[in-house]
Amino acid sequence: MGILEKISEIEKEIARTQKNKATEYNLGLLKAKLAKYRAQLLEPSKSSAAKGEGFDVMKSGDARVALIGFPSVGKSTFLSLMTSTASEAASYEFTTLTCIPGVIEYKGANIQLLDLPGIIEGAAQGKGRGRQVIAVARTADVVIMMLDATKGEVQRALLEKELESVGIRLNKSKPNIYFKPKKGGGISFNSTVTLTQCSEKLVQLILHEYKIFNAEVLFREDCSPDEFIDVIVGNRVYMPCLYVYNKIDQISMEEVDRLARRPHSVVISCGMKLNLDYLLEKLWEYLALTCIYTKKRGQRPDFTDAIILRKGASVEHVCHRIHRSLASQFKYALVWGTSTKYSPQRVGLTHMMEHEDVIQIVKK
Ligand SMILES: Nc1nc2c(ncn2[C@@H]2O[C@H](COP(=O)(O)OP(=O)(O)OP(=O)(O)O)[C@@H](O)[C@H]2O)c(=O)[nH]1
Ligand SMILES: [K+]
């Protein structure tokens, strides 16, 4: 039996047991056991139980959003409010122990929302279930960092540091540097812009530090040494993040106003259902999904039923969405919208679609 199963067995037994003098001792014992198993689950350990149990949630829908935050900031309350899934919420820390998926339906899209256990300082080193939580966060399209508005700025800085330390870059784009290790020929260094933070000498020093002696480097942007290191190391995740300050019902109007003006920030109260619509609007913006409308020959486009795709989708992606075999019967497509020079324009399967394009597919 896994730890999670043991926990739920004990919880059930506690619920079944009537509280009175005679059961007092037994209940105490059960609660102690429960605390022990919870602690085990939250401990950094090599056992398979602590590793991934309860975190292997299938990706589904059009996009995935992960809820990251300290314990008891209101992540589960939020999931239960926004989706038809109920996730247990309570005033004690680490109420949530696994990954709990729900679905937000918005503008015709299904957005998978993942409730996760709280994480704390040291999460990246394996404190609590930090590693598992961060591993799930890496798979998301957008992270919602939920913060307790009554706790000020501390939580945000601490969590940013944790995510930063495992290669997650929030609200940053991939540095525009071309980097290619070579077999020989030394280091060739070039830049298309004036560099104020890096020099050829520094770049060489950094490369030597990583035991790279032959490579081609081209800076197309005025990047910092840290950004250059990110490019060398690779394996970085560049992710949009919304900082959501919850529990604003507990703070002054002045403080609400101050937090709301911070970059990438939204203030809400799950308790009083404040500003949740605005949060959804912002989330939609950060997801930056592409809506494509289809049109039949001689008819108007169907604006009621969009095909929703991630950014960077091609005509082929649209075909697959309509029918499995459509791409193989594809002759050409006519596209109206910002992705083409002419409206309509005849395009092939590799043409990249843009938000709100209209497409008419012609079969062989
Ligand atoms: N005052 C106030 N309390 C809230 C609000 N949202 C949630 N809470 C309370 O905060 C407590 C923690 O909520 P949870 O949803 O369990 O928090 P969590 O982040 O999921 O916590 P863990 O799963 O333990 O990490 C509960 O007692 C909630 O009722 C809010 O907007 N205002
Ligand atoms: K809680």
Ligand SMILES: [Mg+2]
């Ligand atoms: Mg929770």
